[in-house]
Amino acid sequence: MADYVYGPGRTHLFVPGPVNIPDQVIRAMNRQNEDYRSPAVPALTKLLLEDVKKIFKTTTGTPFMIPTTGTGAWESALTNTLSPGDRVVSFLIGQFSLLWIDQQQRLGFDVDVVESEWGRGADLDALESKLRADTLHTIKAIAIVHNETATGVTNNLATVRKLLDTYGHPALLLVDGVSSICALDFRMDEWGVDVALTGSQKALSLPTGLGILCASPKALEASKTAKSVRVFFDWKDYLKSYKIGNYWPYTPSIQLLYGLRTALDLIFEEGLDNVIKRHTRLATATRCSASLAVEAWGLKNCCQKEEWFSDTVTAIVVPPYIDSNDIVKHAWKRYNLSLGLGLNKVAGKVFRIGHLGNLNELQLLGCLSGVEMVLKDVGYPVKLGSGVAAAAAYLSNFTPLIPSRI
């Protein structure tokens, strides 16, 4: 059963999560369970918590690693800082921000939805108006995705912070960094983010299973009075465990802890800034393939402006006569290539290339070759090799030597 879909060779995994796990991490996770109340697991956890802060670029934040997914991490961020009825400004720019807003509403917050066309970034002008108008500080939080995975759009968090500061607004800044942290430039402390969160199966390149959050001192303070009902996602139980020194209010996945240890080791060995540069490089190469009018495929990026271009996922708009679902299906059926579907409003209209996590140049070029062949298969008049050539031209100029091999 498990392998009824066997195809020869490697599966080319280019969905924007879960992403490719490094062999080193798979190896580290290849292990038995352990007593999580032994001296070893708390000692391991303690160091992990310290190191996790580095990928959020925070020294003042308090990290939480919760056995859950991104959706659970969202819920933890909201319920620990807000009370039912609290006013939240939230930006709808694609499927994942939509789902988060849905959660916010179901959790009982008064959500002020600022909608943009899918393919555009958060409407920060609207935010400015709202902040300017909100002299009574009824807005308790701004909830924003750093990177909208459905459309390949990255929001400008520095500007959000600047607006809050400009208007001296005390609203909490809650950031979904699920498809950004550890891949895009993310600066929790510098940007004054109050809660930032990610999931293990994204740029950290682990299996699903850990929702990782960092809370600012202000967010921690808010958690003391927030009235949202919560138990599993309650930071209080973690803080108690940290104080006691056993670090876990309930059973963690031993395998994920050791996996995270190795994942962080690899990231630090490469250098977080180099990891981010690598993401920019691969993303730029992907865009070279996709959208240069003549040399390459001539397809449109779903993301409408360069300032929002995402370096972790590119959503590519197909011509109306093509169903993007066919591209995804065909890629998998013929070339063992996993691409991302278009979701909701852009279903059938875009397909997505996830280029985040543990990935390198030749893997991407293999993927781009595959996309070309699939485009041809579904009837798009692509010139085979054109996208790969454009990407290679870029990569050939900007790829550094592997430092450990010089």
Next chain:
Amino acid sequence: MADYVYGPGRTHLFVPGPVNIPDQVIRAMNRQNEDYRSPAVPALTKLLLEDVKKIFKTTTGTPFMIPTTGTGAWESALTNTLSPGDRVVSFLIGQFSLLWIDQQQRLGFDVDVVESEWGRGADLDALESKLRADTLHTIKAIAIVHNETATGVTNNLATVRKLLDTYGHPALLLVDGVSSICALDFRMDEWGVDVALTGSQKALSLPTGLGILCASPKALEASKTAKSVRVFFDWKDYLKSYKIGNYWPYTPSIQLLYGLRTALDLIFEEGLDNVIKRHTRLATATRCSASLAVEAWGLKNCCQKEEWFSDTVTAIVVPPYIDSNDIVKHAWKRYNLSLGLGLNKVAGKVFRIGHLGNLNELQLLGCLSGVEMVLKDVGYPVKLGSGVAAAAAYLSNFTPLIPSRI
């Protein structure tokens, strides 16, 4: 770092969770991430959901596999079936029932706590009184642990059902089967359990990461009107995914799915009833070691009556002049043996031997030998070999040949 506690040979893992993972399952989980929106993962999930019902012994229940721990599964069971302020009868008989009650209270239910001495089962006489008195059916749910992991006490669920039936009481029966399901005799349909739940790291012998629940038709019905705030734990999103056929409202752990596939295969190959018999056998052998006055150690079982003896974990009371924490520490430091600590009220007073999950006779006898040596080390006048002899005498009579090797 990861191995700073290296000791030669195998770690003997006898905590009552997380438990020993079969090599076959570790192997099955040794894998890359996959696109969970491909045709493969939903097909796999569909079969898993069918097969999971078998270990709950239900044909009418609806299964949910949530990326969480037992604590999250508790929360899912409660919030999907109850509304804030609902009256719940709950039994406090040890640390885990205590924690569940704490959760019930924090979630806003009106909890009617029925307390027993730690080491005794749920007070079903008290339950009977309450049911008899509750002619207005103000009690919305009975919440009960099938097996209290802290004291090694198993509650009699058949009797609970009988009482509900006797009084024609419509309260929902919510059962924590975390340390019972797949190890003890558990009959969801026969006992009219409305929600039953377990965690992957217990008798299923997987890593932590899946909270698995089954809901009766009545519980599903209740979920339509239950007003508890919930999103991540909401069954509704799963039911929608089942209908659509993608089976997952958010990203599952690919590795755990394949692991669960193999874990179930092994259980079915052995036969669920044989698995349960094996647990009874190993538990009985453990009790032979611990408590036979002359032949063996002469220590008391924390569980006060035979009718409550747990077949998944035995909590053993040490004499007042010994600190049970020393036993656990010493076992780990000298013999690479992980035992369970005494928790809360019985901290320092009991240590626990978990004998659930993928385990066999000689593993247990190795553990019992270790316990003996540790007891001697901490000053208890044990006769080395006595407990092992008692256990072996039992096992030697009752262990069947391995069917596949006959």
Next chain:
Amino acid sequence: MADYVYGPGRTHLFVPGPVNIPDQVIRAMNRQNEDYRSPAVPALTKLLLEDVKKIFKTTTGTPFMIPTTGTGAWESALTNTLSPGDRVVSFLIGQFSLLWIDQQQRLGFDVDVVESEWGRGADLDALESKLRADTLHTIKAIAIVHNETATGVTNNLATVRKLLDTYGHPALLLVDGVSSICALDFRMDEWGVDVALTGSQKALSLPTGLGILCASPKALEASKTAKSVRVFFDWKDYLKSYKIGNYWPYTPSIQLLYGLRTALDLIFEEGLDNVIKRHTRLATATRCSASLAVEAWGLKNCCQKEEWFSDTVTAIVVPPYIDSNDIVKHAWKRYNLSLGLGLNKVAGKVFRIGHLGNLNELQLLGCLSGVEMVLKDVGYPVKLGSGVAAAAAYLSNFTPLIPSRI
């Protein structure tokens, strides 16, 4: 230490051995040792021996799996069938045939070396002359590599057999199939091969460690009188073990046996003929990249004639102003790409792309993109994308859907 050469993403392994291991096989090998005298290992071995014959396309051959490498398998083939001083006709066409001839000489045979220019196939005209002249049948064996891994040249075994038949010559036909069997069309019985051999780390896509041979009835007969000194490589000890039913005269690698089981399962699932077609397809695509004058790189294939083109490895001649060693070094240092060096006479003059084993289209295209970028880096005026385009054009026409996914 082990990872001091860490680079992000996957290593692109395109040496002609050891080759990429399928994840399924890595998983199957992720296991403990076992008693090889238990009932399980002989039962497993018995089936493996039966199944191994299929990849040699023999029903009359007797298989041997020896814990050794290809070099050891060579030695086993020779010493079991020949006596010191025996006359052997052997073809020198590259580094590996050279090494085998060196072995033949050191083992004391009277080797009649038939040399060809490196890049050409075995000189079968010379063979014909020798056979015609050898009316006294002094030639005891013809030793020939099916595929010369150093130059990417495949010899025509059918013709060799035809010549032997034409002249009614009884010489044994000993074939090195190390880089051919399970990748190229190989027909032991039809071609009257007397000993054929391969190594586990080649097209079988396993780790190194098993030398696998098949001996024809005639070869087995010869082994009864062959006087070459041998013990470890002696078939006699195996034949005795087969008769006894324990199947192993000395300890096998348990891990490799289970790995081989899975490797064969995957090959049979794909279909051996489909595996061979896939090799032809990937090899043709590689050649499209390399040698089409205008569209692609314009580099020469080391193999001089199409009839000898190897479908498992392509050796590509670089212009005199480039050192092919630099290509290999640079590919590894910048793109995490492992290519094959030029060896001996063609050192510095060729680099090699191994395209055998568990590999698919997009992996190859990623490799070809990498080769292009490296060519550019070392100063060759390649047009980026040209080779990939040529390969993709071919693959796009000839790649079938993955059968299990249709």
Next chain:
Amino acid sequence: MADYVYGPGRTHLFVPGPVNIPDQVIRAMNRQNEDYRSPAVPALTKLLLEDVKKIFKTTTGTPFMIPTTGTGAWESALTNTLSPGDRVVSFLIGQFSLLWIDQQQRLGFDVDVVESEWGRGADLDALESKLRADTLHTIKAIAIVHNETATGVTNNLATVRKLLDTYGHPALLLVDGVSSICALDFRMDEWGVDVALTGSQKALSLPTGLGILCASPKALEASKTAKSVRVFFDWKDYLKSYKIGNYWPYTPSIQLLYGLRTALDLIFEEGLDNVIKRHTRLATATRCSASLAVEAWGLKNCCQKEEWFSDTVTAIVVPPYIDSNDIVKHAWKRYNLSLGLGLNKVAGKVFRIGHLGNLNELQLLGCLSGVEMVLKDVGYPVKLGSGVAAAAAYLSNFTPLIPSRI
């Protein structure tokens, strides 16, 4: 198929090879193939060669790691140092020395077999007579197993050296250390051993696949003139590779190299002398179980004298009315316990407990419990718990704390 013999829980592996692999080593081996001509593999190999010398306790020896088994390592030791017809004194004391002698004879040496009763050590008085008589130095080598795995007998190599020195005899001292090196006290330099060898699947606790030898300067010198025909096992090709710096004349198993790296790391972390002490401790405990007249089983050690007791394997003589094969079969069928069979002369008469490699106290006690139950099952009047008690009494006094956990 692979798991048609599935039994719940862990397999208790107590054959004297292949032995239990540490989880850390399994993890390290869980990996892809790599180009063995890259800079990484030679660098890794170079360090391994240095470190391997430590387990032989040699600083002057030259190590060889050959992709073969112990049988191949034997052949390499002999053929590199001797010429056909050379006189070798060899000691027949059990099945493995018998097999080595058989090999020596088949390789064409003039073997002077000194036979002892199975269960006794090498007859060193006979050796002394021979050395004394051999004033012309016709004896070219003494070939001796350090530890006879079939009977659990350890020979005294220090005495052999002393005899050679006493008589100023220049014969080479060739030692089979397959079941001793890395477990028993072995001192290549101090004892003037000329060739010592072991296999990866023994005390090094790896899978089968590496024959590891060390050659003294004198042995290396001898290899220059030794006339035995050899290629695969020829040290010359290795020495050439060492000089070139690529370290491998043919393809090694990448997985075994990384496994060996970790195996050595673990041994050095524990401390080689502590590893040896642990073997003594576990062996003594086994003997306590087996042979103390009243307290324990009352069975005889096949090894007749304490001075020869092996610390890696104990062969236990069963009463005539019991077939020891039944014990082995039954242990596997009922308790998932793998014991060693009696071989050849002692077939049916002894069973063997291998207690070498990565093993600890509680694993051994589990095994001993199992042996007791099996003895009872086959009709031996064992007092259950008696052997375990005797072993535990010893272990309880002599087992140190795990250093990393103090």
